[in-house]
Amino acid sequence: MYQPFQFFMPAQIFFGAGSLDNLGSAPLPGTKALIVIGGSSVKRLGYLDRVQALLKKQGVESVVFDKVQPNPVVEHVMEASSLARETGCDFVIGLGGGSSMDSAKSIAVMAANPGTYWDYIQGGSGKGLPIPCKPLPIVCITTTAGTGTEADPWTVITKEDTQEKIGFGFKGTFPTMSIVDPELMLSVPPKLTAYQGFDALFHAVEGYMATIASPMGDMFALQAIEYIAKYLPRAVNNGDDLEARAYVALANTYSGFVETISCCTSEHSIEHALSAFHPSLPHGAGLIMISWAYHEAYAPSCPERYARVAAAMGQEASVDGFLNGLNSLKEACGVDKLKMSEFGITPDLFDEYAKTAFSTMGNLFELDRCKLTPADVVSILEKSYS
Structure with missing residues (x-):
């Protein structure tokens, strides 16, 4: 509906x-x-x-x-x-x-x-x-x-x-x-280009998965996802590629429209808790590190939506297609080896991170199709940790 x-x-x-x-x-x-x-x-x-x-x-x-x-x-x-x-x-x-x-x-x-x-x-x-x-x-x-x-x-x-x-x-x-x-944007270094591009990607993906997603927001979200999957690796690997920079910038603006019409899901609540405790953690890097485990947990609530996102990324239209496409995009952008431990994140604080995610931005959990608990958040962090 x-x-x-x-x-x-x-x-x-x-x-x-x-x-x-x-x-x-x-x-x-x-x-x-x-x-x-x-x-x-x-x-x-x-x-x-x-x-x-x-x-x-x-x-x-x-x-x-x-x-x-x-x-x-x-x-x-x-x-x-x-x-x-x-x-x-x-x-x-x-x-x-x-x-x-x-x-x-x-x-x-x-x-x-x-x-x-x-x-x-x-x-x-x-x-x-x-x-x-x-x-x-x-x-x-x-x-x-x-x-x-x-x-x-x-x-x-x-x-x-x-x-x-x-x-x-x-x-x-x-x-x-x-x-x-x-x-x-031509002078943005490769690593920061990747972090920023993935932030835009997740704005679009989360806005597409939120309970308040609508046809208007979906239109912008799917187009943003397609552009990022196609052009972000080019922008990362050749910063002077103005065409790639322009399409990633357009995807980013479209993702802003998505955030205006829809909203982020709890993936952003979790990352905000991490970077609140660790201010040197780039927001996009935090999202990248938790993304696979987060979306693996979230996907059973709306597999048909993940299939459409996978297709927009040029992958097989399925949950596995999305997860595989996500990993492929990380590899193509050189951010597949990020480690939480390198940013000072420690397992002994996982319960505290989860508690903070709910106490500070718990409203985003209310917009999830998949109803996560603090224990689920700890599990996502455990699966993401290295």
């Missing part, structure tokens, strides 16, 4: 090689921007300078916040939101990967609202308070293809002192404008 759905995606998306130049002419939502970045690559590669020059072309001033971590934290959300208020910024630009764009969304909320960020988080120790004021407008400029956050309202932030990594979002955290320029 088909599932009713709503599709609200208000961002104006500029997609394609050279699309960054639209920042110099398209209507902007303010006159002074807080540009949120992380690491040094956007500076080293000249992307920050280009963005500031294009803003200046439109008479828009900018202030830079450059402390975002790969797993962004509440402390920096609060620090950057104070900076936005103190300097009179009236919109926020996330420039970089998912961490910068997610941070921009959360900063936009807190620049316009009282209290602390965790006051508004639902789940874990969050207070779940209503948000009284509309966030500042958000612009997303993605330099990676992994999270799809340029096309959905979601943001994931970690509260370090309690080791909680929780997703959050509502209509006010949709970007007003997003720029997806694959030319900005």
